[in-house]
Amino acid sequence: WATARVLTDLGLSEYYFVLALGTWAFCKWIGPKITAFKTHPERLDYYRRWGLNFFVALIVSGVITHLIKFTVGRQRPHKTPDYDPYIFTPLTTHWHWHSFSSGHSQVIFTVATMMSVAFPKFRWFWIPFAAVICLTRVVVHDHFISDIIFGACVGYVGTLLAMNWMRAKTENGLYKK
Numbered sequence: 043w044a045t046a047r048v049l050t051d052l053g054l055s056e057y058y059f060v061l062a063l064g065t066w067a068f069c070k071w072i073g074p075k076i077t078a079f080k081t082h083p084e085r086l087d088y089y090r091r092w093g094l095n096f097f098v099a100l101i102v103s104g105v106i107t108h109l110i111k112f113t114v115g116r117q118r119p120h121k122t123p124d125y126d127p128y129i130f131t132p133l134t135t136h137w138h139w140h141s142f143s144s145g146h147s148q149v150i151f152t153v154a155t156m157m158s159v160a161f162p163k164f165r166w167f168w169i170p171f172a173a174v175i176c177l178t179r180v181v182v183h184d185h186f187i188s189d190i191i192f193g194a195c196v197g198y199v200g201t202l203l204a205m206n207w208m209r210a211k212t213e214n215g216l217y218k219k
Contacts, residue, residue, distance in 0.1 A: 046181035053146025053175050058100055058153050066093030089160070095208050096156045100149065102207070103200025107148040107193060116142035120183040127186045144185045144193030147176040151197030159205075 069090035073079045079086055115132040118141040119125045131139045154172035158165040176190040185193075 043181060046178040049175060050146060050178040050182055050184070053150045053179070055100060055104065055145075055149045058149060059097065062093050062096035062100060064093070066090055066097065069093060091208075091212075092156070092160050095159075095205055096152075098208055099152050099156055099201040099204035102204040103148050103152050103197050104145070106200050107143055107145050107196050110143050110192075110196070111140040111145070114142045115139040116186075116189070118184060119186055125183075127188070141185055142189045142192065143196055144176065144179050144189040146179050147172075147185075147190040147193030148197035148200070150175045151194040152201045153197075155198050155201040 069086045073086045073090075074083065112135065113132060115130050115134050116127075117129040117131065117139050118137075119127070121138045122129055150172045154168040157168045161168075172194070176194055179185040179190050180187055
């Protein structure tokens with residue numbers, strides 16, 4: 043349980059917002075000034091766009107997750123007397139009733155999807171890694187298994203939606219360097 047409690051924090055979004063914005067900012071302002079990067083400006087451009095896409099994916103999938111949490115209002119397992127998965131209080135803002143869907147699972151699957159895009163050779167690592175982090179949410183009694191499955195799906199689908207949206211903006215000339 044103690045190990046799961048530590049590992050579950052890898053699903054916090056703050057780390058990945060910093061990574062996304064840091065990658066974008068580095069590739070936009072600092073990287074072009076470094077001599078070693080001047081020989082491959084296309085790589086800087088790729089990772090600059092990736093950082094921005096990552097940021098937008100975190101926001102899009104996060105908004106979807108929070109709308110679901112607020113609308114569904116499922117009570118967290120550790121707050122029910124017998125881990126009853128059928129206690130709902132829709133339209134509440136208290137975190138005790140924000141079990142469905144899992145925000146940590148959404149974040150870590152957004153991360154896994156974006157890392158698979160950036161580093162496709164390591165795709166075999168990112169998805170199982172994300173699944174393990176999701177399972178820690180059940181081990182620490184913060185979510186039911188259905189919460190993490192749905193959260194993972196929201197993370198994956200939300201990331202694909204955000205990437206398609208950003209691609210469409212680029213193709214229409216709305217988003218350029």
